[in-house]
């Protein structure tokens with residue numbers, strides 16, 4: 567059974583990210599379809615919080631299938647990923663935390679997976695950093711700072727941190 571489920575997840579992950587959008591553009595009369603879902607159950611234990619950048623969506627779909635409970639997750643996409651949580655503007659921070667809180671309350675989220683990616687335009691892209699190592703270190707600090715803010719607001723959830731490269735989503739080791 568497991569061997570059968572993995573290919574379905576791969577297809578679903580890719581479809582949700584990019585392929586469906588391409589299908590709609592190339593053939594506006596086509597009906598985009600996904601794997602059947604249980605429409606009566608909106609519960610999800612996982613929440614993925616990441617940047618809106620389309621380049622990472624196929625990989626993120628695969629991540630959900632391989633890592634998240636029951637191969638499903640709620641998703642919050644913000645330009646710049648966790649940058650909004652670390653913002654100096656309290657209105658923006660409150661908006662992000664309010665969205666997270668609503669999903670914890672209504673969907674039963676237990677695990678929050680914070681992601682930042684390399685070459686993020688929200689931070690000025692890779693060119694803004696002196697080296698790949700410096701860019702990695704920058705996002706590590708951003709993720710740790712955001713995780714602290716989220717954990718303080720929601721002490722009962724588990725928080726996981728990841729840095730996305732163009733070929734993998736790497737767990738951030740403290």
Ligand SMILES: [Zn+2]
Nearest residue numbers: 617619686687
């Ligand atoms: Zn980005």
